[in-house]
Amino acid sequence: MSQFAFKQFSVTQRHAAMKVSTDGILLGAWAPVSNARSIVDVGAGTGLVALMCKQRNPNSSIYAVELDQAALVDAQYNITHSPWPDIKLCDTAIQAFECETQFDLMVSNPPYFNTSLKSQDPARNRARHTDSLSFDDLLSAFERLTSPQGQLAVILPYQESLLFNQLADKRNLSLISACTISTTPKKAPSRRLMLFSKLAHHTKDEQRLVIYDENNQYSKEYVALCQAFYLKM
Template identity: 50%
Template structure:
């Protein structure tokens, strides 16, 4: 699959190891970017989350970070071909990224495999495994690039999400919203959509089912993502 066509932009994905996924679309549609003037996408890959953020907050200045050169090539092309060619791209590790001003909202679909077996594709391993970006390093980078009211939006598998929540809390980031995502009503939740801030308040927990009993997208999923899918 070489490209994914959305309502307002197209994602070319010929060189990126990680292609457009339901996880990315979910996070891009769910993330809290309301009122944000500066938004950061950590590990942008094809540029999907940065473009979704720009569509939702067209007046915001959006920056994206990606360490893989192939993914950067895709993201660069996707930004240039989109309605928002001014989207900033930094090629390198977030640990070495510096910004003149802190960000109001951060979005990330981070690597989460830790001790699992790796394949032969180095770029895919980098995108999927925490060797190059541990949860501790990611949280430390978010703290360095944020201010006291920054919102951090993350998607992870539910098991890894619990690990991330614990790491985040140790660094002063607290879970404010938590959406448990399952593919069908008959399955357990497999993904956690999470909103963190430095405000230790009560956490709002919700749930979302992607597919209805007949295999079509559920009404809740359609409502969340209809601004992006071409045929929804």
């Protein structure tokens, strides 16, 4: 599908290697944007997560950072034709990104494959493998670009989330909220949403969300989280 229509915007995905996914939708709907005056989306791809964050908090200043030229074509089109053309699209790697703004929130649906076999598509490899953006690079960018009260929201496969959590812990970053994602009630968690803070927290809120119920319909919890975006929900 070259275009994915949401309630308030559409995502054209003719050029980007990574298309609209449930991972991106979950992150864009779950990240705590209501009190964030400034947000940076790392590895913005088609611009999906940045657009979702802007819909939820139209008053926020959002930067979408992406280095893949094909994805940038789609992201530019999607942002320009959205209700929020003021989203700032930045053509660079996050490792080289500089900004006077100290962001309140960083969001990322980052590459996560470390050793798995690569495809013949270099753009897809950049989007899926940590060669271009390691977990340590992402955490370093979070420390460098956000305010002392800044937060980082990410989504990762469950096993990779445990490694990411360990790396964050070594930097004295606090996991303050998490949500494990299962496709159905009987399946083990496949994804995990996580929210980190630079501030010390002694308690962690760990939730579980199932996408489809026993009747193969969207669960009530998933509908509650995402109904502001899907056309048919």
